Amino acid sequence: MRLIALPAFADNYIWALVAEDGNAIVVDPGQAAPVLAAAAQQGWRPHTVLLTHHHNDHIGGVAELQAQHPGLAVLAPDDPRIPQATRRVGDGEHVQALGLGIDVVSVPGHTRTHIGFHTAEHLFSGDALFSLGCGRMFEGTPPQLLASLQRLASLPAHLLVCCGHEYTVSNAVFARHVDPANAALARRHEEALAMRRDERPTLPVALASELECNPFLRTHTPAIQAAVSAHLGRELTAEVDVLAGLRGWKDGFRT
Numbered sequence: 001m002r003l004i005a006l007p008a009f010a011d012n013y014i015w016a017l018v019a020e021d022g023n024a025i026v027v028d029p030g031q032a033a034p035v036l037a038a039a040a041q042q043g044w045r046p047h048t049v050l051l052t053h054h055h056n057d058h059i060g061g062v063a064e065l066q067a068q069h070p071g072l073a074v075l076a077p078d079d080p081r082i083p084q085a086t087r088r089v090g091d092g093e094h095v096q097a098l099g100l101g102i103d104v105v106s107v108p109g110h111t112r113t114h115i116g117f118h119t120a121e122h123l124f125s126g127d128a129l130f131s132l133g134c135g136r137m138f139e140g141t142p143p144q145l146l147a148s149l150q151r152l153a154s155l156p157a158h159l160l161v162c163c164g165h166e167y168t169v170s171n172a173v174f175a176r177h178v179d180p181a182n183a184a185l186a187r188r189h190e191e192a193l194a195m196r197r198d199e200r201p202t203l204p205v206a207l208a209s210e211l212e213c214n215p216f217l218r219t220h221t222p223a224i225q226a227a228v229s230a231h232l233g234r235e236l237t238a239e240v241d242v243l244a245g246l247r248g249w250k251d252g253f254r255t
Contacts, residue, residue: 001100003018013163026048048073049073050124075097077090089104091104123152131171133174161207172189179223216243
């Protein structure tokens with residue numbers, strides 16, 4: 001299947017996996033217009049929609065897509081804030097769309113019902129995991145967020161992370177502030193800057209790269225633990241406290 005990143009709003013990505021027959025899986029269509037325009041221009045049609053969480057910039061275009069494509073399947077977490085769902089899916093389920101096997105993983109933290117979807121090649125992480133960052137804890141708790149990030153980190157490292165926003169460059173600035181000696185992170189930052197100068201997406205990115213570079217996936221390492229402890233002025237020994245401190249630091253970080 002062909003993977004397409006469709007820009008939406010200021011910095012969102014809607015993802016599409018297009019099969020050879022022209023049917024497509026669409027992930028988190030916060031707007032219908034980019035999907036409908038790309039489908040018309042490129043000769044494909046939405047068949048199945050996957051939704052990771054209830055925020056409007058991820059689900060706002062679903063109703064219009066359903067109106068344009070009657071019978072559109074919409075797979076979503078069990079959350080009444082997503083009324084457009086035609087099927088509710090949860091942790092550990094394996095579903096099929098266009099002959100493609102898709103596994104569902106529960107990743108609360110950003111929201112309480114957030115889920116991710118992964119195939120044999122791609123991880124659609126919504127706002128649970130960004131390149132070099134993770135989503136704010138709007139509804140979840142640090143233990144939930146830590147467990148979710150650990151679950152994502154345990155997935156096959158070759159998976160290509162397809163997240164919901166183009167935040168890589170801004171995340172890199174914070175990540176390098178926290179982890180300045182990380183050579184892999186420095187290379188990823190320079191790569192991302194070059195991509196954006198050329199108006200290219202910095203995504204998808206291999207999970208293996210995130211495991212090397214993303215401080216939110218590295219809270220078990222001495223480098224990140226020492227940095228957060230120094231920032232807070234007290235030694236942290238529990239990884240959940242390191243993650244909570246890191247997330248709070250990022251929430252208030254200004255360049």
